[in-house]
Structure formats: structure tokens, C-alpha cells
Amino acid sequence: MKTGETAIILGIGTDTPLSLRRRLLDMGITKGAELRVERHAPLGDPVEIFVKGYHLAVRMSEARTIEVERIKNTPVAFVSASENTLD
Amino acid sequence: MSSGKIVIAGNPNAGKTCLYNALTGSAQQVSNYPGVTVDIKSGVLRWQGQRTTVVDLPGTYSLTAYSREELVARNFILDEHPSLIINVVDASNLERNLYLTIQLMEMQIPMVIALNMMDTAERRGYKIDVEGLSQLLGVPVIPTIACRDKGIDEISAASLAVLHGKEKADPSPLSYGHGVDDEVVSLTRVIEKIPALKERFSPAWLAVKLLEKDERAATEIRDLTPSESDALLKQADDAISRIERHFNADASTLVAEHRYGIAAGMVKSCVTHTASNRRDITESLDLIVCNRIAGPLILVMVVAALFFWVFKVSDEWAWIPWFDGFQSPTGFMETLFLSLSRFITPLEESMPMLYSLLNDGVIGGVGGVMSFVPLIFFMFLFVAALEDSGYIARVAFILDRPLRTFGLQGKSILAFIVAGGLGAGGCAVPGIMSTRTMREDRDRLVTMLVTPFMNCGAKMPVYAMLIAAFFPHNRTLIMMILWALSWITALVAAWILRRTLVRGEQMPFVMELPPYHMPVLRGVLRHTWERTWMYVKKAGTVILAINLVLWALMYFPRPAEDVAADEHLAFSFAGRAGKALEPVSQAAGFDWRTNIALIGGFAAKEVVLGVLGTAYALENTDEDNFLSLSEHLAQKPDWNPVRAFALMVFVMLYAPCLVTIAVIRRESGSWKWALFATLYSTTFAFILAIAFYQIGSLLI
Numbered sequence: 001m002k003t004g005e006t007a008i009i010l011g012i013g014t015d016t017p018l019s020l021r022r023r024l025l026d027m028g029i030t031k032g033a034e035l036r037v038e039r040h041a042p043l044g045d046p047v048e049i050f051v052k053g054y055h056l057a058v059r060m061s062e063a064r065t066i067e068v069e070r071i072k073n074t075p076v077a078f079v080s081a082s083e084n085t086l087d
Numbered sequence: 088m089s090s091g092k093i094v095i096a097g098n099p100n101a102g103k104t105c106l107y108n109a110l111t112g113s114a115q116q117v118s119n120y121p122g123v124t125v126d127i128k129s130g131v132l133r134w135q136g137q138r139t140t141v142v143d144l145p146g147t148y149s150l151t152a153y154s155r156e157e158l159v160a161r162n163f164i165l166d167e168h169p170s171l172i173i174n175v176v177d178a179s180n181l182e183r184n185l186y187l188t189i190q191l192m193e194m195q196i197p198m199v200i201a202l203n204m205m206d207t208a209e210r211r212g213y214k215i216d217v218e219g220l221s222q223l224l225g226v227p228v229i230p231t232i233a234c235r236d237k238g239i240d241e242i243s244a245a246s247l248a249v250l251h252g253k254e255k256a257d258p259s260p261l262s263y264g265h266g267v268d269d270e271v272v273s274l275t276r277v278i279e280k281i282p283a284l285k286e287r288f289s290p291a292w293l294a295v296k297l298l299e300k301d302e303r304a305a306t307e308i309r310d311l312t313p314s315e316s317d318a319l320l321k322q323a324d325d326a327i328s329r330i331e332r333h334f335n336a337d338a339s340t341l342v343a344e345h346r347y348g349i350a351a352g353m354v355k356s357c358v359t360h361t362a363s364n365r366r367d368i369t370e371s372l373d374l375i376v377c378n379r380i381a382g383p384l385i386l387v388m389v390v391a392a393l394f395f396w397v398f399k400v401s402d403e404w405a406w407i408p409w410f411d412g413f414q415s416p417t418g419f420m421e422t423l424f425l426s427l428s429r430f431i432t433p434l435e436e437s438m439p440m441l442y443s444l445l446n447d448g449v450i451g452g453v454g455g456v457m458s459f460v461p462l463i464f465f466m467f468l469f470v471a472a473l474e475d476s477g478y479i480a481r482v483a484f485i486l487d488r489p490l491r492t493f494g495l496q497g498k499s500i501l502a503f504i505v506a507g508g509l510g511a512g513g514c515a516v517p518g519i520m521s522t523r524t525m526r527e528d529r530d531r532l533v534t535m536l537v538t539p540f541m542n543c544g545a546k547m548p549v550y551a552m553l554i555a556a557f558f559p560h561n562r563t564l565i566m567m568i569l570w571a572l573s574w575i576t577a578l579v580a581a582w583i584l585r586r587t588l589v590r591g592e593q594m595p596f597v598m599e600l601p602p603y604h605m606p607v608l609r610g611v612l613r614h615t616w617e618r619t620w621m622y623v624k625k626a627g628t629v630i631l632a633i634n635l636v637l638w639a640l641m642y643f644p645r646p647a648e649d650v651a652a653d654e655h656l657a658f659s660f661a662g663r664a665g666k667a668l669e670p671v672s673q674a675a676g677f678d679w680r681t682n683i684a685l686i687g688g689f690a691a692k693e694v695v696l697g698v699l700g701t702a703y704a705l706e707n708t709d710e711d712n713f714l715s716l717s718e719h720l721a722q723k724p725d726w727n728p729v730r731a732f733a734l735m736v737f738v739m740l741y742a743p744c745l746v747t748i749a750v751i752r753r754e755s756g757s758w759k760w761a762l763f764a765t766l767y768s769t770t771f772a773f774i775l776a777i778a779f780y781q782i783g784s785l786l787i
Contacts, residue, residue, distance in 0.1 A: 011340075023595045056600065058596070
């Protein structure tokens with residue numbers, strides 16, 4: 001995803017360790033929530049996202065476990081696997 | 088069963104501390120929960136002639152026990168059986184805050200909600216139906232603006248009414264949806280039949296925890312009822328598989344999502360949002376502060392300013408009124424102990440040993456600790472203000488990536504800079520204490536272990552003396568090399584530690600970037616005072632004890648007749664140790680005199696200079712008057728620039744001073760790491776000193 005883009009969270013990857021999954025859940029990364037990529041840190045990592053009304057900093061390695069579907073003007077038919085994460 | 092205590096729980100940045108301060112006034116105790124360095128504050132709420140203990144739990148987003156804070160908050164509630172929870176909820180961020188509220192409700196303890204930051208919520212266009220929310224939750228909801236003392240009386244009144252049974256505040260039962268609820272009920276029934284569990288946990292809460300695959304809960308069950316745990320855990324596993332098969336999803340995720348579902352439902356029915364689309368201050372500020380180019384520049388400026396002001400205010404500017412003019416706070420402390428020392432001078436003739444004990448051992452030791460106090464106070468003051476404003480989170484955001492390469496993280500930079508990472512001056516003690524803002528244990532430990540490599544103020548006089556003697560034409564160059572060397576060593580050491588002793592996955596770094604706000608002076612001052620006082624109390628006692636030991640080593644045994652100071656020193660245990668170490672230390676070019684000085688330097692690095700002076704039989708050698716020593720060494724045939732450089736490298740890197748060791752022990756929670764810090768850095772220092780000495784000697 002690019003800076004400024006908005007997406008709907010589909011879930012957290014099933015092969016994600018339980019501790020990380022819990023942490024993300026506790027911070028509000030839940031299915032159906034809307035997520036916006038705010039900006040990247042100077043070296044591109046971590047990434048700042050806006051979700052449920054607040055700002056979160058997440059490392060890219062952890063952000064990649066969040067599966068999303070981009071919101072576009074037209075419905076998305078097929079989104080490739082890599083586009084489905086926060087890359 | 089319940090303790091009559093009130094606990095305050097809530098998300099970080101929800102205004103918990105403000106509410107706590109408003110409720111308890113000034114008197115309070117700060118204690119450390121055993122084994123971890125998370126502070127638990129407790130104070131007394133006095134209201135209309137009644138007194139109740141109030142405990143401020145660490146701020147958490149959840150109670151899943153994955154972080155230190157969560158574990159402490161959760162265990163405190165389980166161990167202490169509070170009679171009431173005051174849950175501070177950020178009204179402007181209701182949904183996520185209610186997620187914790189729901190977890191607290193699961194514990195089935197009477198609760199009062201402080202719906203805080205009502206002003207921010209209104210400004211953002213949220214209208215909250217307080218009465219409706221209270222009905223849904225089953226507990227009183229009181230709107231507050233804690234930082235401006237609004238709603239405090241109402242909270243006190245409601246809390247005491249609940250405590251005395253005049254008002255009901257039992258949280259409503261929660262539903263996790265069809266399929267899950269049934270499992271909760273049947274597990275609850277099993278748990279209710281086990282007295283050991285029933286005594287400690289709310290059975291329904293434990294049932295939910297088991298379905299969430301909470302490892303901590305499982306461990307505790309095994310400890311409490313070894314005989315019955317297998318059957319219970321098996322039953323829980325079966326229930327989990329049934330749920331996962333039914334919903335085709337992970338059970339712990341399901342439970343969490345249901346909690347969010349409940350929270351979202353409440354928000355939907357109680358909050359109306361009139362859109363205010365204007366960007367708030369935080370977003371506008373972050374456009375600049377977190378910008379790829381401006382961000383790092385601002386960071387450097389803020390850090391430089393912090394550094395500049397702390398040392399100006401605490402050490403350089405004389406602004407404390409004193410008899411004959413003004414003193415700087417540090418100077419004031421030094422003067423205080425100097426006059427104490429003068430006060431006992433009459434003893435020098437009559438009772439020389441007592442005098443030396445009092446002067447060098449007690450006053451020197453305590454004075455050494457106390458002279459750090461102004462520096463620490465102001466460092467905490469500035470750091471607390473930065474923390475309170477929300478900026479520290481941005482620092483961590485900007486610097487996380489580069490520092491992660493070495494197994495550190497964004498916030499490590501603060502410790503390095505405070506410890507002297509910018510060049511001249513600084514102090515590892517406040518540096519290590521500043522790591523408290525780090526929530527990740529391993530990152531924090533490694534940061535603490537490498538922070539003392541920075542060039543603190545105490546190393547400066549030693550460098551200055553040796554550079555003046557052996558590198559008079561290359562001062563700047565040598566200082567630059569020493570500065571670079573300290574950073575390289577710290578980063579490489581962190582890299583090695585992270586791959587050997589402090590191995591393990593880096594903790595997930597999911598951090599909230601909280602909205603900026605003006606630091607609240609009262610809170611910042613109070614925070615600063617607590618930290619400073621803790622330092623004085625704890626470090627002071629340890630330092631004094633070890634300093635007395637060092638004093639004895641340099642004083643005993645006494646030679647039979649009166650001899651000069653240098654011969655006396657050579658005769659002492661420290662002197663003998665210095666000579667005994669000479670065959671080894673020769674590899675780095677250190678003779679026995681240097682060895683004694685370095686042994687003395689364990690107390691504080693400034694001491695190196697003084698002891699070296701005594702060992703070379705010079706009178707009145709102190710840091711203001713090192714020139715004579717410098718000239719003396721420059722003329723000695725066995726000294727040369729290579730030896731001097733090796734010594735500087737050693738002084739830079741070897742064992743942290745006593746105060747630092749005591750602080751590492753305090754902050755890491757164990758003597759093991761304090762001892763390790765001493766040993767590994769001395770080894771590191773010795774190896775490098777040998778390398779520089781041997782290679783340097785070949786080149787000359």
C-alpha cells in the first residue's frame with residue numbers, strides 16, 4: 001500500500017505467532033476495521049497507520065502480517081497477494 | 088476477601104496519572120512490584136472524612152499479560168482483590184478504551200468509569216450519552232477532565248458510595264456470541280468446583296482466558312492444582328477445537344473480536360459524531376516532526392537543546408543564592424560537602440583514621456552520589472516533559488530502523504545521548520534511568536549494558552590530563568577518535584550481546600503515537616521528584632557501603648612508621664593488588680601505579696586522576712589542578728603517547744562507576760546483570776587497550 005491509501009482489514013495472517021497476533025489485536029487491528037497508511041519513517045521503516053481513530057507505529061515485518069483489501073472507487077476484483085499487505 | 092483498596096486502571100495516555108494525582112493529593116508511596124521495574128504507586132484518597140487506599144496500576148491496552156505492564160496490572164488485581172476499579176477511559180477514543188473496560192468487567196469486580204478527556208471528545212465532535220453507556224456497562228460513568236480537576240468530587244463520591252455498598256456497580260454480564268458462551272458456561276462450572284482456583288480467580292474470567300489460549304492462566308492453574316489441572320486444561324482444549332471447527336477461525340482471535348464487537352456496539356448506541364473534518368494539531372505537527380528530512384533535523388535540535396539546557400541549568404549556571412554570591416546546583420552540593428569536610432578537619436591530627444574514614448569514605452562517597460542529584464533531577468524534568476508531550480514516541484519512530492540493525496531500538500538513543508553520546512559531558516546514571524520509557528525488556532537490558540561506554544563527564548578530566556601531556560597538538564583529533572570509538576564499541580557490543588546472551592526475538596514493536604499535548608507541570612514535577620528521590624535513597628545506601636570497602640582497601644594495612652602518602656598507598660591492599668596485577672596489566676602498558684588508580688576508578692572515574700597523583704607523590708592533585716601531573720608524566724621515560732592512548736581507551740570502556748552499577752542493578756532488577764556489566768566491560772576494555780598498546784608500540 002502507498003502512503004495515504006485506505007484499506008479494510010481482512011485479518012492477521014494465520015502463520016503469525018500468537019504473541020504478535022494478540023498484540024496487534026489488542027491495539028485494534030481487527031477484521032473489518034478501516035486502516036490508512038499515514039507515513040513511513042525516514043528509512044522507510046517503521047510505518048505509521050491510522051486505525052479506529054488513533055495512530056500506530058508498526059515495523060514493516062509486523063505490518064506485513066496484516067491482510068487488507070484496498071478501498072478504491074470501483075470494487076476490487078482481483079488483488080495480487082503482495083498488494084494485499086501493507087508493503 | 089476484598090481488600091478495601093481502589094485501583095485505577097486504563098490505557099496509557101488516557102489521563103490515569105492526572106486522575107490519580109487529583110484523587111490522592113501529595114502524599115504517596117512508590118513501590119516496585121517484585122522482580123520487575125514497573126512502579127506501582129499508592130496513595131490515600133481523603134474525602135468527607137473517609138480514607139481509602141488508591142493504587143495506580145501501569146497503563147495497559149489489554150490484560151493478556153504479554154507485556155510487563157499488563158502482567159503487573161493483572162497480577163495486582165488477582166493478588167490484592169481490590170474492592171473497586173476506577174477505569175479511566177479516554178472519551179475521545181472510546182472504542183479502543185472500552186476494549187480494556189470489557190476485560191476489566193470480565194474480572195467481576197465493582198467498577199466506576201471515569202469518562203475522561205470529555206473536552207477533547209467534544210472538540211472532535213463526539214456527543215456521548217453518558218447515562219446510556221452506564222446502563223449498558225452496569226456501572227456508574229462519570230464524565231471528567233482530570234488534568235483540570237473537573238469531575239474529581241463526583242468520582243470520589245461515586246467510588247465511596249460503591250465501596251460502602253450504597254450504590255451498585257457490578258459490571259453487566261458479557262456475551263461472546265452463540266457457541267462461545269456455552270463453552271464459557273460449562274468451563275466456568277468445572278472451575279467453580281475447584282476451591283484453589285475459585286479463591287483466586289473469578290471462574291468466568293478464567294474460563295474466557297482458557298478459551299483465549301492464555302499461557303499465563305494455564306501455568307497458574309498447573310501451579311495451583313497440579314492434580315486437577317490436566318483434566319481442566321484438556322476440557323479447555325476440547326472446547327477450543329469445537330469453537331475453531333465451528334467458526335473456522337482461531338479461538339483467541341474470536342474472543343478478542345467479540346470484545347471489539349461489544350465495544351463497537353456500545354459506541355454505536357451511545358455516541359453521535361458530528362463530523363469535524365479539520366486536521367487537528369497532532370496531525371499538522373506530525374507532518375513536520377515525522378517528515379523524512381525535517382524529522383531527523385528536528386530530532387538533532389531537540390536532543391542538542393535538551394543536553395545543552397540540562398547541563399547549563401544543573402552545572403554551569405550559578406543561580407542558587409549562597410552566602411557569597413551564587414552557586415550552580417551541582418556546585419552547591421559540592422560546596423555543602425566541602426564545608427562538611429572542613430568541619431571535621433580538626434580530627435585529622437587527633438584521630439587520623441577516623442578522619443580519613445569520615446572524609447574519604449563517608450563524605451567522599453555520599454558527596455559523590457549527591458553531586459549527581461541536580462543533574463539527574465533536571466534530566467528527568469526535561470525527559471518527563473518530553474515524554475508527557477508525546478515527542479519520545481516520535482523519536483522512537485524515526486530512529487527505530489537504524490538502531491535495530493544493532494539489536495537496539497528507537498528509544499535507545501535517548502540513553503546514549505544523556506550518557507554523553509554527543510561528545511563532551513553527560514552521565515550514564517540518568518541515561519540508564521531514561522531507559523524506563525522502553526517497554527521491551529531485552530532491548531532495554533542491552534541499552535543499559537552498553538550505555539556506560541559513552542564518554543561521560545567524569546572521563547573528561549582524565550582525557551584532558553593525558554591529552555595535554557602527550558597529544559598537545561592534536562587535541563581535537565584525539566577527542567574525535569575517542570568519541571567515535573565510544574559509539575563503535577557501544578553498537579558493536581550491543582550487536583554481540585543481542586546474538587549471544589540476550590538473544591531472542593525482538594518484541595513486536597507496535598506503539599501508539601499519542602496526540603501531542605502540553606506537559607502538565609504538576610505531573611511532570613511529581614514524576615521527576617519520585618524518580619530523583621528513589622535514586623538518592625537506593626543508590627546512596629549501596630554506594631556508601633562499597634565506597635567504605637574501597638576506602639579500607641586503600642587505607643589498610645598501615646605501615647609501621649609514618650611514611651609519605653605514596654608509600655602508604657603502595658603498602659595498602661590496593662597497592663599490593665596493583666603490584667600483583669602488574670605482570671598482566673603490562674600487556675596494555677599499565678604499571679602498578681596506574682593499576683591502583685584504575686582500582687580507585689571503580690568508585691568513580693574522576694578518582695583515577697587523584698589516585699594517580701598520590702601514587703606519583705604529588706600534592707594536591709585534583710581535576711582542577713592536573714597540569715602538574717600532566718607535566719610530570721610527560722617527562723617520565725616509561726610514558727609515551729601509545730601508553731597514554733591505551734589508558735584513555737581503558738578508562739573509557741572499563742567497569743562503569745559505582746553509581747552506574749547500582750543503577751544497573753536497580754533498573755535490571757538483579758545483581759547478576761550489574762556484575763556482568765562490570766566484568767564484560769572490563770574485559771572488553773582490557774582487550775582493546777592491549778590491542779592499541781601492542782599495535783601502537785610496533786608502529787612507533
